[in-house]
Amino acid sequence: MKQHDIQLDKDGMLRHFLTIEGLKKQMLVDILDHAENFSSVSIRQAKKVPLLRGKTIANLFFEASTRTRTTFELAAKRLSADVLNININTSATSKGESLLDMLHNLESMQVDMFVVRHHSSGAAHFIAQHVAPHISVINAGDGRHAHPTQAMLDMFTIRRHKEDFTKLTVAIVGDIMHSRVARSQIHALNTLGVPEIRVIGPQTIIPKEAAHLGVHVYHDMHQGLQNADVIIMLRLQRERMEGALLPSEHEYFHMFGLTEEKLKLAKPDAIVMHPGPINRGVEIESSVADGPQSVILEQVTHGISVRMAVMSMALGRSSLTDGGQS
């Protein structure tokens, strides 16, 4: 349980944002409410507020990302923070410097927050355990473990379209086993009280313990999509084909790709989501991705507001200035 407690400071405020697991419903609702307020900033002429002026945020991306890194950077800049993008491939870690040495160097430059993406599960936790007491760590995706800001921007998008989480049927389709996005979404949906969460995909890429997460498992799209309010498509990682977990792309599309025809099985006002990047013609048909029920590009916009909310909550805690650091 220690793993979860590390996210909160002594006053119960959000210090690190590493995983949805273990956070209370009210905390998630607070993030969504703050994000709602921040969304007004991005539609102004001057898309900037001075909230985090003088704070320094370092983006540490050990794994490639365009959307997530860019929206974290924009979020920080719209809050007036200074942003460092550390390019790991050309940084000293590739010359043999250890991760902790690199962190301590950045700490010496008075960095206030690390935004971390790493291919190893648990990387953000590890960093959070070793940083100086005033520093916050945000997990921007670690291995197969968690991607909490993605899950929260998805919750934000759902809340914009659907009034009440406690009346929804949400279907997540694709490679659940390797998806940190799906794992975080399931925790968030459960915490927010969604009564019916379904995961749909071939047996080989749905983890056996899925049922313990409080979800219903389907291996058939036609059953799984019935009456869904929200359909979340996951990206099919092409490298899984080589691992013999999946048949050909063509066959996968035939069975689990979201087409206009299959979309009709869901409720008429169902929304279609995808964390991106999308593989057109593999997990989703172009006409659905670009269709009237798709909210995929909205998700990107909301990602900025949600990341602004999380960053300002973590860096605006009273325990940072009263000397009582947790």
Added chain:
Amino acid sequence: MTERQQSKDLDTPALLDTLSSELRNLLKSRNIENPVMIGIHTGGVWVAKELHKSLNIEQPLGTLNITFYRDDFTRIGMHPQVQPSNLPFNIDDQHIILVDDVLHTGRTIRAALNEIFDFGRPASVILAVLVERGCRELPISADVAAAEITLDENQHIKLSCDEENGSTLKLSIEEAQ
């Protein structure tokens, strides 16, 4: 409760009338014909709604939530939610009437001015408040105020809105004993 609270109500409708007529005179003396009005959440918006009506201002009322501009953010963190700012008009070259309920330290007004200037460059800003009380910490003063009140340390002034009763406003001085 170990602390008793004494409360004294002020004649709020009369104060609103005074504010409205003083504001009208000021606009006349400055030859301002089509001002826009912005209220500061939450009490300032209540007062602004009344003034907006009594002055027959054409443009819709703007509202400001200065949370993102507070100077004590790193000390007190994110505030409980109020409505986000909404300025449904172009700020540039407008004569603005900025409205708040009570002018105290001046810090809220500083934050509000900063926020307004992030939306554009107004021609002028007039500050109208229902009540001016002492203890200014910044060089800011009201252009119009319906009353000036000096309070003891254990007293504070509070505007409330009875939304079930036609949004009647009530200004009262509360005293902790």
